[in-house]
Amino acid sequence: xxxxxxxxxxxxxxxxxxxxxxxxxxxxxxxxxxxxxxxxxxxxxxxxxxxxxxxxxxxxxxxxxxxxxxxxxxxxxxxxxxxxxxxxxxxxxxxxxxxxxxxxxxxxxxxxxxxxxxxxxxxxxxxxxxxxxxxxxxxxxxxxxxxxxxxxxxxxxxxxxxxxxxxxxxxxxxxxxxxxxxxxxxxxxxxxxxxxxxxxxxxxxxxxxxxxxxxxxxxxxxxxxxxxxxxxxxxxxxxxxxxxxxxxxxxxxxxxxxxxxxxxxxxxxxxxxxxxxxxxxxxxxxxxxxxxxxxxxxxxxxxxxxxxxxxxxxxxxxxxxxxxxxxxxxxxxxxxxxxxxxxxxxxxxxxxxxxx
Numbered sequence: 001x002x003x004x005x006x007x008x009x010x011x012x013x014x015x016x017x018x019x020x021x022x023x024x025x026x027x028x029x030x031x032x033x034x035x036x037x038x039x040x041x042x043x044x045x046x047x048x049x050x051x052x053x054x055x056x057x058x059x060x061x062x063x064x065x066x067x068x069x070x071x072x073x074x075x076x077x078x079x080x081x082x083x084x085x086x087x088x089x090x091x092x093x094x095x096x097x098x099x100x101x102x103x104x105x106x107x108x109x110x111x112x113x114x115x116x117x118x119x120x121x122x123x124x125x126x127x128x129x130x131x132x133x134x135x136x137x138x139x140x141x142x143x144x145x146x147x148x149x150x151x152x153x154x155x156x157x158x159x160x161x162x163x164x165x166x167x168x169x170x171x172x173x174x175x176x177x178x179x180x181x182x183x184x185x186x187x188x189x190x191x192x193x194x195x196x197x198x199x200x201x202x203x204x205x206x207x208x209x210x211x212x213x214x215x216x217x218x219x220x221x222x223x224x225x226x227x228x229x230x231x232x233x234x235x236x237x238x239x240x241x242x243x244x245x246x247x248x249x250x251x252x253x254x255x256x257x258x259x260x261x262x263x264x265x266x267x268x269x270x271x272x273x274x275x276x277x278x279x280x281x282x283x284x285x286x287x288x289x290x291x292x293x294x295x296x297x298x299x300x301x302x303x304x305x306x307x308x309x310x311x312x313x314x315x316x317x318x319x320x321x322x323x324x325x326x327x328x329x330x331x332x333x334x335x336x337x338x339x340x341x342x343x344x345x346x347x348x349x350x351x352x353x354x355x356x
Contacts, residue, residue: 044300044312047348048319055322060329069325071206077321078214079104079276081314082269083292085217086137086262088313091296092225093258094238094305095144095151100266100292102162103136104285107270109166112175112280115192122194130267136162137263138256145255159289166282175280191278198275210272214317217265222310230257238305294345295320319348 055064063069083100090097107129114125136158143154178186201208225231233254236244245251269288274280299316301308323344327337 044315047298047344048315048322050348051319051322051326051344055326058326058330060331063329064326067206069329071201071208073321073325074211074214075208076325077317078208078210079269079272080288080291080295080320081214081317082217082265082272083288084295084313084317085214085221085310086265087289087292087296088299088301088308088310089221089224089234089258090151090262091293091301091303092234092238092305092308093254094241095255095258096155096293096303097137097140097259097262098152098155098289099136099140099158099162100262100269101285101288102159102166103133103263103266104270104273104288105282106136106162106166106169107133107267108274108277108284109170109175109280109282111271111274113169115194116175116177116189116280117179119192122192125194126271129271130264133267133270134260134264137259137261137266140263141256141259144259145252163282163286170280170282172282174282176278195275195278198272199278210276213268213272217268218310218314221261221265224261225310230254234258235306238307240306291320297349298345320345 059065083104086100087097110132111125111129114120114128115122140151140155140158143149143157144151177188177191179189181187198209198213202212225234233244233249236247236249237251237254241251244254270285273284277284295316296308296313297303297316298319299308299312299314301312301316320341323341324337327340332340
């Protein structure tokens with residue numbers, strides 16, 4: 001005789017009447033809300049809606065309702081969002097990547113040296129920078145997958161190494177349009193066209209190119225997770241690594257791919273950072289890994305692995321972006337802004353852990 005599955009039977013009991021285990025009556029309205037908040041989309045969108053309400057109330061004399069505010073928010077959060085795309089892939093597999101900010105910094109420096117100082121074309125500089133970022137990511141993945149190091153330790157080591165590499169390659173100086181001559185003087189060169197092309201606004205200056213790059217990264221990673229076999233491997237590895245291994249899933253390959261993609265996307269973010277700042281700063285990306293993790297967690301992706309998605313990361317990026325923009329247009333001081341942002345992130349994450 002067929003029976004209703006346990007989880008489904010509990011939900012039906014929760015909505016229609018008293019629980020069998022306690023006999024306590026449960027109001028229909030409360031039960032419906034309880035079931036609604038079990039939906040990941042509800043938990044992800046609720047913090048964003050709350051932040052938007054705050055923006056509508058504290059609108060800085062109508063600044064929040066201007067399209068330029070939203071356009072600038074999307075542009076400012078795009079670099080963090082690109083890092084968060086790679087971070088999402090790693091976290092879904094049950095790992096963490098602390099090296100994304102430092103990889104961004106070294107890639108920004110390398111891109112600036114190749115394109116500004118050496119005069120390489122974008123077609124030559126970009127693939128080499130992407131290769132450098134991917135290599136750093138694979139280095140982290142190799143230590144985690146092959147040598148079974150804790151992701152925290154492995155990526156911390158790569159974070160320190162990449163930051164030192166950025167400072168060594170740049171000589172501790174920002175790589176800008178001021179080029180050092182052999183006699184110690186400086187000459188100023190024009191920035192390559194790729195800088196203006198990527199830092200441009202299109203569609204009537206209504207959307208930045210870097211925002212489109214961010215959305216493209218979201219789309220690419222979503223295809224990987226939702227449409228390809230390796231995406232299922234990611235979720236299985238993060239959900240139960242031992243069970244995935246016994247099922248024949250190539251665990252090492254999954255982790256290498258996740259960390260390699262994270263390094264690749266960090267390189268893309270580094271290029272975008274360089275064109276936005278019009279220079280390669282060896283200190284660029286410092287603490288960006290924390291913002292990327294906050295975006296991923298704010299969207300509802302579980303730090304335990306096995307659950308999450310790219311659209312949730314998009315929602316998390318918008319939540320963080322709007323929060324910082326609202327505090328900025330209301331001229332909230334940096335100290336208060338950091339404390340408020342931290343408090344709201346904690347509250348949002350606790351809210352997303354609501355269970356029936």
